Amino acid sequence: MSKNLNISILMDFYGQLLTDKQYDAMDLYYNQDLSLAEIAEDSGISRQGVHDAIKRGEKQLEELEEKLGLAARFAAVSRQVERIKTLVEEIEEENTSPKLQDKIAELKRLSDEFENVI
Amino acid sequence: MSKNLNISILMDFYGQLLTDKQYDAMDLYYNQDLSLAEIAEDSGISRQGVHDAIKRGEKQLEELEEKLGLAARFAAVSRQVERIKTLVEEIEEENTSPKLQDKIAELKRLSDEFENVI
Numbered sequence: 001m002s003k004n005l006n007i008s009i010l011m012d013f014y015g016q017l018l019t020d021k022q023y024d025a026m027d028l029y030y031n032q033d034l035s036l037a038e039i040a041e042d043s044g045i046s047r048q049g050v051h052d053a054i055k056r057g058e059k060q061l062e063e064l065e066e067k068l069g070l071a072a073r074f075a076a077v078s079r080q081v082e083r084i085k086t087l088v089e090e091i092e093e094e095n096t097s098p099k100l101q102d103k104i105a106e107l108k109r110l111s112d113e114f115e116n117v118i
Numbered sequence: 119m120s121k122n123l124n125i126s127i128l129m130d131f132y133g134q135l136l137t138d139k140q141y142d143a144m145d146l147y148y149n150q151d152l153s154l155a156e157i158a159e160d161s162g163i164s165r166q167g168v169h170d171a172i173k174r175g176e177k178q179l180e181e182l183e184e185k186l187g188l189a190a191r192f193a194a195v196s197r198q199v200e201r202i203k204t205l206v207e208e209i210e211e212e213n214t215s216p217k218l219q220d221k222i223a224e225l226k227r228l229s230d231e232f233e234n235v236i
Contacts, residue, residue, distance in 0.1 A: 016185040067134040070188050076235045077195055080228060084202070087225050091218060100209060100218075107205050110198060117194045 006071075010061040013071045017064065022057035025050050074118060081114045124189075128179035131189045135182065140175035143168050192236060199232045 008030045015023055025043065028034040029050075036054075040047040065071050088111050092104050126148045133141055143161065146152040147168075154172075158165040183189050206229050210222050 013188065014186065017182075064135075068132065070131065073235070074191075077232070080232060080235050084225065084228050087221060087228065091221050091225065094218060094221070095215070097213070097215060100212060103205055103209050103212070107202065107209065110202050110205065114195070114198060117191070117198050 004058065007058055007061060009071055010065055013074070014061050014064040014068075018057050018060060021045075022053050022060075025053045026057045029054055078118055081111065081118065085111045085114075122176065125176055125179060127189055128183055131192070132179050132182045132186075136175050136178060139163075140171050140178075143171045144175045147172055196236055199229065199236065203229045203232075 007026070011018075011023075011026060011030060015026075018026070025039055025045075028039045028042070029036070034042070036047050036050050039045075039050045043050065045053070085108075088104070088108050092108055095101060095104055125144070129136075129141075129144060129148060133144075136144070143157055143163075146157045146160070147154070152160070154165050154168050157163075157168045161168065163171070203226075206222070206226050210226060213219060213222055
């Protein structure tokens with residue numbers, strides 16, 4: 001079974017719609033990097049059972065993203081924020097007007113704060 | 119039945135998880151502003167049936183937002199973008215440096231573009 005790194009991102013968006021069993025197995029596998037055998041041992045489910053729960057969960061997450069596309073929307077916002085941050089830094093470096101300095105600093109603060117919001 | 123205006127927003131986020139019947143009835147009611155009686159007549163379902171489909175849909179959308187909170191996350195992004203846009207406009211107005219002018223214009227373009235992304 002090859003790990004799909006996007007799954008971690010999709011779990012962040014839609015994980016609460018999975019069953020507890022699916023979520024726990026996927027969290028151990030994708031976020032805590034445990035092996036299928038380790039998860040099976042910890043949870044008292046067979047290795048095959050863990051494998052199936054993860055596969056079903058992956059499919060569900062992918063179907064949710066296909067329908068709703070919210071992870072893609074957030075990713076587009078993130079890219080836009082990165083472009084804004086770069087530009088604000090350049091403007092801050094090149095600015096020589098004391099009058100603008102405070103507003104540019106505030107703009108930098110706001111664009112940095114996006115990380116807490118997204 | 120009183121209209122909950124947040125429902126339109128939640129439909130934009132999670133509407134694709136509703137059944138077609140629910141989605142269509144809610145779309146006519148919330149987005150096209152038809153009455154329950156009009157929707158009943160158009161769809162050949164009883165007024166009570168339309169009412170129930172809408173109520174079930176509303177409950178489902180609210181449960182999805184309670185679990186996932188993605189509409190709230192996007193709303194927070196929107197508020198942050200509004201603050202950034204205001205500040206960029208102020209900076210643009212107050213700037214006197216020709217050197218910064220292009221970068222500030224580009225920043226304005228990027229912050230305006232958020233509307234297409236969000």
